Amino acid sequence: MSDHVTDPATEAFVAHRNLLFTVAYEMLGSVADAEDVLQETWLRWVGVDLSQVRDQRAYLVRITTRQALNRLRTLQRRKDAYVGPWLPEPLLTAPDVADDVELSENLSLALMLILETLSPTERAVFVLREVFDFGYDDIAATIDKSPSAARQIAYRARRHVDARRPRTPVSPEETRAVLDSFQSALATGNLQGLLDVLAPDVVFVSDGGGLKLAALRPVVGADKVLRYMAGSVDKAGGAFTSEPTAINGNPGLILRVDGVIDGVLALRVDNAHVTGLYYVRNPEKLTHVESETALASR
Numbered sequence: 001m002s003d004h005v006t007d008p009a010t011e012a013f014v015a016h017r018n019l020l021f022t023v024a025y026e027m028l029g030s031v032a033d034a035e036d037v038l039q040e041t042w043l044r045w046v047g048v049d050l051s052q053v054r055d056q057r058a059y060l061v062r063i064t065t066r067q068a069l070n071r072l073r074t075l076q077r078r079k080d081a082y083v084g085p086w087l088p089e090p091l092l093t094a095p096d097v098a099d100d101v102e103l104s105e106n107l108s109l110a111l112m113l114i115l116e117t118l119s120p121t122e123r124a125v126f127v128l129r130e131v132f133d134f135g136y137d138d139i140a141a142t143i144d145k146s147p148s149a150a151r152q153i154a155y156r157a158r159r160h161v162d163a164r165r166p167r168t169p170v171s172p173e174e175t176r177a178v179l180d181s182f183q184s185a186l187a188t189g190n191l192q193g194l195l196d197v198l199a200p201d202v203v204f205v206s207d208g209g210g211l212k213l214a215a216l217r218p219v220v221g222a223d224k225v226l227r228y229m230a231g232s233v234d235k236a237g238g239a240f241t242s243e244p245t246a247i248n249g250n251p252g253l254i255l256r257v258d259g260v261i262d263g264v265l266a267l268r269v270d271n272a273h274v275t276g277l278y279y280v281r282n283p284e285k286l287t288h289v290e291s292e293t294a295l296a297s298r
Contacts, residue, residue, distance in 0.1 A: 009046050012056045018296035019057070019132075020064045022103075025295075026127045027068035029088030029112055031288055033075060040067045061134070062142045065124050069143075072120045083210030085218060087278055088112040089285040090247045090264040091293040097249035098172055103297040104249030105169070106131045109278045110268035112248075113205075114164045118157055125150060126157040132297055166270040175269045176244075176251040182267065182274060183242050183253060191226060198222040199273040204229070209282030212263075225277065247289070254289060255279075264289050 006014075013020075020041060024034035041064045053059045079086045088109055098104050105111060106127075115123050121143055128134040128142065140150040178197060185193030204225040208214030213235070219228045233240055238258040242265075245254050253265040264286065268276030280286065 008050055009048070012050075013042055013045055013060065016057055016060050018294045019298065020060055021293075022107075022295045022297065023061055023064050023127065023132065024068045025091075026107065026112070026115075026131055027065065027123060028071060028075060029116075030075065031089050031091070031293070033071055034068075037064060037067045037071055055138075058134070058138045061128070061132070062138070065128065065142050069120050069124055072123070083208070084214050084216045085205050085207055086116075086209075087205060087207035087280050087285075088248075090252070090266065090280050090289055091295070092289045092291065093246050093249045093295060094292045095246065097295050098246055100249070100297055101172075103131065103295070104172065107248040107295070108250045108268070109248060109266040109280075110276050111161070111165060113278070114161055117164070118160060122153055122157040122160070125153045126161060129154045130158065130161075166268070166275070168270075170269050172251060174272065175267065178269045178272060178274060179244065179251045179253070179267055183244065186229075186242060191230070194226055194229075195222055197274055198225060199270070199275045202273075202275055202277065204277040204279070206263075206279040207282050207285065209284060211283055212281040214279070214281050245289075249295070261286055261289065 017038070020038055021034055024037040025031065028034055028037070041060065044063050044067075045060060048059070050056070090109065093107075097107070115126065118126060124143060125139055128139050129136075136147040136150045136154070139154070140147045143150065143153075145153070181197045182194065184190070185197060200222050201220065202222050202225050204215070204219040206214035215228060219225050241256045241259075243254045243256070245252055247264055247266050250266065252267065255262045255265055263279050263281040266278040267274050268278070
């Protein structure tokens with residue numbers, strides 16, 4: 001019986017697949033689009049002369065990033081026609097993702113939503129530099145710019161993101177503690193408890209994609225968010241339950257009505273209060289919250 005032999009191109013691709021998927025997903029916020037990018041990466045990779053490749057990981061990431069940049073333009077047209085706010089597709093993640101503090105922070109729905117405000121090139125540079133710690137030479141080769149230009153783009157993107165993220169880093173433990181208080185108040189219908197944990201200027205963003213009822217604009221302010229959430233629970237009817245889980249490497253909730261998944265709720269926490277609530281109800285975006293998705297930063 002002969003041993004199974006894997007060719008070098010396949011071996012390298014498989015070895016780095018989780019990283020490549022994570023790069024594509026971080027760029028696009030869509031699993032289907034990230035998988036399409038990986039397929040396009042593979043088709044280009046098998047035509048490469050490996051004897052000319054100095055760093056296979058960097059080369060594969062370069063192909064993936066370029067394909068993701070191309071797809072971002074198509075995805076933007078879909079977002080422009082989207083019904084209501086667009087949120088990234090949530091992923092159920094393994095504990096090792098949460099253990100990688102930088103990766104989990106950058107994969108949070110709140111941070112990924114901030115990345116939506118960058119230009120495609122700025123997003124690519126930010127992701128490669130801040131999330132995956134690529135050097136400016138490799139980044140420059142990916143975006144066809146000089147290293148100094150890549151450095152300037154990285155600085156501009158980082159300044160833009162830093163102005164919009166929480167001022168002080170929030171640990172997963174702090175987020176989980178706030179989430180526990182939020183979930184407890186939600187489960188018992190304790191409106192004052194919910195008000196206590198919500199920041200006065202909290203923002204609630206819901207994504208139904210035109211397939212499920214959702215607010216067509218962000219709801220701003222603790223009182224308005226509370227009224228909207230209470231109304232949504234009443235309209236849902238049935239038995240409403242919430243289950244703590246790890247979404248994109250961060251604490252979140254899977255909400256069910258009569259045992260059926262209604263949506264996934266992610267939180268942004270700052271100064272021990274909820275400053276952002278991101279509720280994904282679009283059923284097309286809930287296909288990866290019952291089994292873990294493998295992600296990697298290296």
